[in-house]
Amino acid sequence: MWPWQAQLELAPAQAAAITALAAPGDAFPRAGWRALGASGALADVRPGALVPAATALLAAGRLGPVLAWVLQGLILRQYLAGAAPPVAEVAAAVRAGEALVAVAASEPGVGAHPGRLQTRAQRRADGAWELSGRKGVVSLGLTADWLLVLAIVGEQDGHRRFALFCLPANAPGLTRRQVAGPPLLAPADHAELTLAQCVVPAWACLHPAGDALPAARAFRWLETGLLQAAGAAALLGPVAPLLAAGTAGRAACLRAALRVQGALQVWADAAETELRAPAAGAALLAADLELAAAAAALQAALKGTAAEVPTFRLAGAPGYTAASAALAMAARGGERREAKLRTLLQDAGSDN
Numbered sequence: 394m395w396p397w398q399a400q401l402e403l404a405p406a407q408a409a410a411i412t413a414l415a416a417p418g419d420a421f422p423r424a425g426w427r428a429l430g431a432s433g434a435l436a437d438v439r440p441g442a443l444v445p446a447a448t449a450l451l452a453a454g455r456l457g458p459v460l461a462w463v464l465q466g467l468i469l470r471q472y473l474a475g476a477a478p479p480v481a482e483v484a485a486a487v488r489a490g491e492a493l494v495a496v497a498a499s500e501p502g503v504g505a506h507p508g509r510l511q512t513r514a515q516r517r518a519d520g521a522w523e524l525s526g527r528k529g530v531v532s533l534g535l536t537a538d539w540l541l542v543l544a545i546v547g548e549q550d551g552h553r554r555f556a557l558f559c560l561p562a563n564a565p566g567l568t569r570r571q572v573a574g575p576p577l578l579a580p581a582d583h584a585e586l587t588l589a590q591c592v593v594p595a596w597a598c599l600h601p602a603g604d605a606l607p608a609a610r611a612f613r614w615l616e617t618g619l620l621q622a623a624g625a626a627a628l629l630g631p632v633a634p635l636l637a638a639g640t641a642g643r644a645a646c647l648r649a650a651l652r653v654q655g656a657l658q659v660w661a662d663a664a665e666t667e668l669r670a671p672a673a674g675a676a677l678l679a680a681d682l683e684l685a686a687a688a689a690a691l692q693a694a695l696k697g698t699a700a701e702v703p704t705f706r707l708a709g710a711p712g713y714t715a716a717s718a719a720l721a722m723a724a725r726g727g728e729r730r731e732a733k734l735r736t737l738l739q740d741a742g743s744d745n
Contacts, residue, residue, distance in 0.1 A: 406432035411449050414458040421493075421536045421580045422458070429462075430490020438466040440619060440664035444657070447623035452630065452712035456719060457581035461493065461533060463619040468494045470668055471608055471615075472541055472557060472599060479596060480559055483539055495537035497528035497586055498609050505613060507553060507606055512588065514544040514558060520595040524558060524588045534584025535571055538562050542588065546603045554603025558593055566591040577718045611671035614730070615664055617723050618681045622660055624719030625653050625688040628695065631710040635698045638705065642698035649687070649694035656680070656687040678734040685727060688720050 410432045413425035429435060434446055443466045447459045465487055473484035473494075486492035503509035512526025524544055531540070539561060546556045560567065566589040574583035599605065632650045636643045663680040699707050707713050 407434045407446070408449075410434060411446070411453070414450060414453075414455060419580055421461070421533075421582070425458075426461070426493070427490040430488060435462075435465060435469070435488050435490060438470040439661075440615070440622070440668070441661040443619055444622045444626055444661065447619065448626040448712075451623055451627040451715045451719060454712065454715040456715055456722075457578045459623055459719065460578055460581050460620065463616060463623070464496070464532060465494065467612060467615055467619070468496065468541065471612055471671070472496075476599070477596070480599065483559060486538075492538040493533055493536055494539045494541060495531050495533040496541045496543075496609075496612060497531045497534070498543040498612075499529065499531075500527055501529045501585060505609070507555065510543070510545065510553075510555075512542065512544045514546050514556060514598075516546075517592075522558060522593050522595070522598055524560070524591045524593065526588050527586065528588070529585030530572055530574065530583045531586060532574070532578075532583055533581055534586060535569055535582040540567075540586065541599070542586075543605060543609055546598075549603070555605045555609065556598050556600040556603055557605045557609070559597045559599060560588075560591060560593055564591050564593065575722065577715075577722070608671040611667050611677075614677055614681065615667060617726055617730075618660060618664060618677070618684070620719050621681065621684060621688070621723035622657060624716040624723065625684055625691070626657060627712040627716035627719075628688060628691050629653060631695055631699075631707060631713055632691075635695065635702065635705065638702045640698050640701040642694065642701055646691075646694045646698040649691040652687040653684075653691050656684040660684045675734055675737040678730050678737070681730060682727070682734065685720075685724060692717065692720070 410425060410429040413428055414422050443463060447462050450459045469484060469487055473480060476484055483492065487494055499505040500510055500512060512528060514522045514524045516522055524542060526544065528542060539559060542558045542560050543555055544558060545553050547554045568587040569584045572583050572585050629650055632646060635646055660680040663677040667674065667677045695707060699705050
């Protein structure tokens with residue numbers, strides 16, 4: 394058993410909840426999600442703890458619940474941890490599996506580029522905030538009970554200031570429209586939001602100083618990285634039977650598996666550091682890119698080694714297809730991550 398796989402041991406209640414989430418269906422499994430919360434699986438939101446749980450879901454071939462698990466874990470840790478009431482009550486409901494939260498940062502046609510975002514929040518005389526704009530595509534945008542909306546709250550020294558607002562899904566002025574998402578992520582839905590002068594109380598502003606942007610940027614890297622880490626960890630499952638088969642290519646397969654193991658540990662440490670001090674730093678991006686390269690090498694080694702064993706089919710290995718799909722989705726932003734890392738390294742070099 395690989396060291397990372399040892400973390401896949403789940404309590405009976407958690408294993409039962411995962412089985413319920415893995416059951417096929419068109420609607421998001423809210424009953425199974427409540428059972429998951431009751432099992433305590435949403436209480437520990439360290440990246441190293443999220444990956445094994447998400448990997449167990451991937452083994453059942455379900456990407457939608459994996460995405461939801463990743464999102465809720467990150468939201469609890471990055472945005473809701475240590476919040477004062479009534480936001481603390483929202484966090485408690487999420488940990489219990491009684492509520493889902495979605496992050497609405499990107500906007501139609503412009504993505505999440507801070508210089509192009511248009512959604513704004515205006516402070517009223519009574520202290521409340523009024524939000525107007527559009528958001529999309531928002532993962533779990535239709536299912537969520539609460540929405541965390543990124544909005545411009547002003548400018549300082551020529552730079553926009555952003556805050557995140559906790560908005561109930563039934564807020565007056567909020568319209569949600571379902572849009573097509575990747576079929577592999579079913580039953581997780583996707584939506585576009587229209588905010589027409591939505592009024593929220595003062596407590597709903599999670600970043601009154603307008604400093605929400607670093608955490609929002611880090612959230613994007615961590616969301617992609619967790620999906621990738623779960624996919625990479627799931628690839629370790631087919632390795633053991635191939636090694637036991639005594640194939641000529643098992644040495645290459647073993648080397649690739651050990652590289653993934655090491656990359657997972659380094660990535661988990663970098664992700665934990667990023668959660669403590671969001672900065673979208675070079676260490677996290679470098680670890681993310683190395684994990685992607687290690688996973689690609691293991692995929693290639695698995696295919697080559699499996700070809701030597703007539704009785705072994707990767708397509709039938711638990712979670713292999715879902716893991717490959719998760720890795721493919723995470724890889725779509727690889728060029729942007731590489732460009733961001735080059736910029737960070739260049740900036741660091743210019744300071745010396």
